[in-house]
Amino acid sequence: MKKNLLLLAVVLLTALLANAETSQSVCATLNHEGTVTTFLGGNGLKEAHAAAADGDAIILSPGTFNAVNITKAITLRGAGAPSLTLPGDTIKSANGTYITGDMSINIGSTEGKFTIEGCEFNNDISFVKAPQTDVFKTRIARVLQLNNNVASINFVHCVVYFYDSSNRLNEHTSMMNTAAYYGYYFNPFVNATNCLITGDRANTFSGNSSASGGGKLLNCIILFPYDVAYYSLSANCVAYNCLACTKNSYNYTKIEDFFQYSYNGTNKAFHNLTMFNDEDKVPSYPFILTEEAQQTYLGEDGTQVGIHGGALPIDPIPDNLLVTKCSIAPKTTANGKLAIDIQVSTAK
Numbered sequence: 001m002k003k004n005l006l007l008l009a010v011v012l013l014t015a016l017l018a019n020a021e022t023s024q025s026v027c028a029t030l031n032h033e034g035t036v037t038t039f040l041g042g043n044g045l046k047e048a049h050a051a052a053a054d055g056d057a058i059i060l061s062p063g064t065f066n067a068v069n070i071t072k073a074i075t076l077r078g079a080g081a082p083s084l085t086l087p088g089d090t091i092k093s094a095n096g097t098y099i100t101g102d103m104s105i106n107i108g109s110t111e112g113k114f115t116i117e118g119c120e121f122n123n124d125i126s127f128v129k130a131p132q133t134d135v136f137k138t139r140i141a142r143v144l145q146l147n148n149n150v151a152s153i154n155f156v157h158c159v160v161y162f163y164d165s166s167n168r169l170n171e172h173t174s175m176m177n178t179a180a181y182y183g184y185y186f187n188p189f190v191n192a193t194n195c196l197i198t199g200d201r202a203n204t205f206s207g208n209s210s211a212s213g214g215g216k217l218l219n220c221i222i223l224f225p226y227d228v229a230y231y232s233l234s235a236n237c238v239a240y241n242c243l244a245c246t247k248n249s250y251n252y253t254k255i256e257d258f259f260q261y262s263y264n265g266t267n268k269a270f271h272n273l274t275m276f277n278d279e280d281k282v283p284s285y286p287f288i289l290t291e292e293a294q295q296t297y298l299g300e301d302g303t304q305v306g307i308h309g310g311a312l313p314i315d316p317i318p319d320n321l322l323v324t325k326c327s328i329a330p331k332t333t334a335n336g337k338l339a340i341d342i343q344v345s346t347a348k
Contacts, residue, residue, distance in 0.1 A: 026063030032056045042066050045099065049074070052233055054109050055303075060097045060119070065281065067101035073112040080140040081120035081159075096120055102144075105130050109321050110151070118318035119341065124163075129151065135160075135314050146187075156181070157314045160284060162187070173215075177307045177314040179285060188236040190215040194299065194310035196287050198223040205233050205258075217242050219299025221306040222258070223283070235261035241299045243306075244269035247282060286314070 009019070013028070028044030030037045030052055039047040045065040048058045049072065057075040070076070078097025098120045106128040108112055117136040126145035127133070133153040140160045146153075152172035161181040175192040182199040197220055200203065205222070214236035224246035233239060244258040244267070259267040275293035276283035287307060294304040303309040 011126070025061075026065060027061045028065065029059045029061075030056060031059070045076075047141055048145055054112055056333075060232070062095050064098045064100055067099050067103040067121075069104045069106065069108055070114070071108065073107050073109050073114050075113075075115040077117045077118065077119070077318065078119035078138075080118040081137060098122060102126075104128055105133070107131060118316075137318055138313075139145070157312070157316065177312055178309060179287065179307055181315075186234070188234045190216075192216075192220050193218045194307060194312075195220045196223060196307050197221070205231055214238065217262075219301070219303075219305045219309060220257075221245070221287075232258055232260050233262050238262050239267050241305060242267045243275070243297050245273055245275060246271055247273050248281065266300075 005214065026040070026042060026044060027055045028039045029050040030039070032051070032053060033056075037048075037051065039045075039051075043066055045058065045060060047069040049068045049070065049269065052058060052072055052074050054073040056072070057077065060076070060078045062079040078099075079095060081096050097118060101124045101207060102124045103121065104126040105114065106126075107130045110131050113132045113134065115134045115136070116138050117134075118138065120139040121215040122141050124142045124144040125140055126147075126148050127143065128145065128147050129149035130153075131151050133150055135153065135155045135158055137157045138160075139158065142161050142163045144163050146162070152174075152276060154173075155175045155178045157176075158178045158180075160178065161183065163183045173187065173190045175190060175195050177194045178192070179196045180192070180198075182197070182204050184199075186197065186199060186205045192215065195217075197217070207230070214234075215238075217233075217237060217239040218241060220239070220242045222244040224244070233244075238307050239259055239262045242259070244255060246255045253269050255269050258269045273280050275297060278288065289304055289306060289308070294308075297305045299305045299309055301310060307314040
């Protein structure tokens with residue numbers, strides 16, 4: 001690993017020296033069959049993608065990049081999305097990788113895999129067509145489209161807002177230790193483990209009740225934070241060791257009946273949010289339960305339900321090789337020297 005880090009640092013240094021007249025502090029590094037090429041500036045992702053081939057990896061430094069429509073089965077890896085906040089929040093961290101502008105995933109190849117890790121997307125993403133797709137430690141402000149032409153998709157340690165999941169993926173959809181927001185119907189095919197799931201419509205969880213197939217919710221928290229009417233979880237879903245909670249309720253389906261079509265005796269539902277705080281306030285990320293709740297509401301494995309439980313509690317920091325810092329002075333000194341600061345490391 002140290003040898004690889006040193007090689008990448010040397011390549012980065014060479015590329016920066018060749019572009020000494022610039023002052024950009026963000027870079028995209030393309031690894032193609034062992035050859036490393038670095039692209040500087042906000043358009044670095046676009047330029048790296050244009051030069052990439054299926055199977056290549058693009059590593060992004062901290063900073064902001066312009067979006068590109070992905071047409072190749074690549075790995076896209078950022079420095080992390082440490083501000084895994086609610087959709088619509090504009091808080092940024094100096095250590096995060098941000099991609100701005102709408103983006104589509106439309107990959108013609110059915111071979112290999114498409115992977116995103118450690119990025120924060122501030123606009124819309126449409127998953128149109130792709131082979132197996134993995135999304136790790138990433139925040140997506142709005143998934144505009146989910147299409148059946150995506151072979152399978154897995155969200156792990158993410159915060160994602162699904163704007164309209166009426167364009168449903170098939171049953172090969174999974175989420176683990178992920179906070180998922182639904183603007184329309186909850187996808188009844190999804191398999192979710194140690195997730196927090198919420199919606200902003202009254203019928204988020206009852207939609208498309210005639211859909212075939214069915215997902216499984218395991219050790220999840222279903223949160224109703226708004227003043228809306230509540231409906232029961234679709235009969236196409238089966239829930240185990242889950243917790244449903246609400247701040248307010250009208251005279252529709254009672255929160256206690258939320259699991260009536262998928263109830264197996266291990267789920268709990270009640271009218272308050274005090275498992276998050278004593279004031280019954282609507283919680284926000286990171287959705288930490290109180291110490292008492294962590295010991296009270298347990299999943300199948302004996303750990304707390306929700307995104308901080310299970311074998312892999314949520315963590316926004318990537319595990320793989322990162323360009324953590326890439327900066328260059330705007331010009332050389334009087335004696336011809338150029339100040340460059342590059343940091344390449346594994347996050348953990």
